[in-house]
Amino acid sequence: MHKEWFEPVLAHQLDRVAAPEELWERVRNPRVEKRKGVPMSVNAARVGACATVLLLTIWLFVGRTSVRSGDAGEIRAFVKAKAGIDLPLRTQAVGVQLTGASVQKGSVEVAYRVGNRGGRLLVGGHAASGGPRVFTWSMDGRTYTLECATPQDLKMACGLCHIG
Secondary structure, three states: OOHHHHHHHHHHHOOOOOOOHHHHHHHHOOOOOOOOOOOHHHHHHHHHHHHHHHHHHHHHHHOOOEEEOOOHHHHHHHHHHHHOOOOOOOOOOOOEEEEEEEEEOOEEEEEEEEOOEEEEEEEOOOOOOOEOOEEEEEEOOEEEEEEOOOHHHHHHHHHHOOOO
16 A cells, blocks of 8 residues: 555544534433333342242142141042042041141151040051051051050041041
């Protein structure tokens, strides 16, 4: 390239010039435009709320392995849905009050009370050691175990499934 004529032309064309007055007005008084859309904090709150609802749903319905209830029908439906076992629990067991049930690894535990003493009915799993407060039997390929606080409670606990 020929620097002799090129540089003087560029120097003349690229020389300093005065800025237009409207440019200085925009520099002195900038306009702050409001962003359109939702602020980021609101989006974060929405995502957090959705995650909370999802976790509660999973915890309450999908991952639930126990139920607290005194209703034989509710406990029976829960055990059937979670373990596939249809327990013949009586609606009105005389002297026995159901308190809940839990399902873990193929076994079911139904909790109950006779008076102010607790007991449990285990279905599946390992049979408890025998004794005056434990009664074990097999039916339909499953092991059933009644555990009570006193030997007299065993007679009452039979009322969970059988008539008196």
